[in-house]
Amino acid sequence: MGQAEPVQEALLAACLVAIERIDLNTHRGAHPRIGAIDVIPFVPLRNISMGECVGLARTFGQRFQQATGVPVYFYEEAAIRPQRKALEVIRKGQYEALRRDVTQPERHPDLGEPRLHPSAGANIIGARKFLIAFNVNLATHNLEVAKQIARTIRSSSGGLSAVKGIGLALEGRGMVQVSMNVVDYEKNALYRIVEFIRMEAKRWGVSIAETEVYGMVPAAALLDSTAFYMQTAQFDPKQVIELAILDQLGEEEKE
Numbered sequence: 001m002g003q004a005e006p007v008q009e010a011l012l013a014a015c016l017v018a019i020e021r022i023d024l025n026t027h028r029g030a031h032p033r034i035g036a037i038d039v040i041p042f043v044p045l046r047n048i049s050m051g052e053c054v055g056l057a058r059t060f061g062q063r064f065q066q067a068t069g070v071p072v073y074f075y076e077e078a079a080i081r082p083q084r085k086a087l088e089v090i091r092k093g094q095y096e097a098l099r100r101d102v103t104q105p106e107r108h109p110d111l112g113e114p115r116l117h118p119s120a121g122a123n124i125i126g127a128r129k130f131l132i133a134f135n136v137n138l139a140t141h142n143l144e145v146a147k148q149i150a151r152t153i154r155s156s157s158g159g160l161s162a163v164k165g166i167g168l169a170l171e172g173r174g175m176v177q178v179s180m181n182v183v184d185y186e187k188n189a190l191y192r193i194v195e196f197i198r199m200e201a202k203r204w205g206v207s208i209a210e211t212e213v214y215g216m217v218p219a220a221a222l223l224d225s226t227a228f229y230m231q232t233a234q235f236d237p238k239q240v241i242e243l244a245i246l247d248q249l250g251e252e253e254k255e
Helices: 004-021 050-068 094-101 143-153 190-202 219-230 241-254
Strands: 038-042 072-076 123-127 132-138 163-170 175-182 208-214
Touching (some): 004 050, 038 050, 132 190, 143 163, 175 190
Parallel strands (some): 072 123
Antiparallel strands (some): 132 175, 163 175
16 A cells, blocks of 8 residues: 555565565475465555556556566456456466466466466466455365355356355364455445355355454445444445544545
């Protein structure tokens, strides 16, 4: 979060550290990835448009590729090829498959030669709305339950729009997780996702153990669910004094 130039400087410095320390040939993990950095989104938070973020993504992509030699794919609003708007399309098969298929025309990067960096793979850069990494942990060790629910809830399988999901095992905790990216919380609120999963989990006699918000989250997304569970009538986020003050400061910045 910040002004365009300092943000780009910080991003590039962080990327150089990641490339130095992460080797995709030995890296193992549960989350899909095609590169050491993998994905960089530019998100319009305040006093900047989505169009400006698209320009930043394209500019930074050029700068990043020239500085690192890592090939770049553009996604979401910054996508150059319409079929690459969805992140999962670019990540299909992950690093291992892309390393084999990158020479095929349909998998050529948008910037750089059709070959991966020997240790850092490739990188995905784009512009999008605020994404919420949201997890629902289930009180069972049956991974198939989480996978089935993830398949039911994600938009690509005909579930809730703007929701992506996979089922994961939390082996150290004896639970499983429906791990999700909510790419537009205004289309599907967090409470709606929780209640949908609660309903589906009952089919297996399973309950929700807890939920997790990973990373940052807009206040509006939490307040929407708070109002739902508290049954607060006609609640307006501007009733939260801190948000009202921030709005006022934002208006003063514009002036």
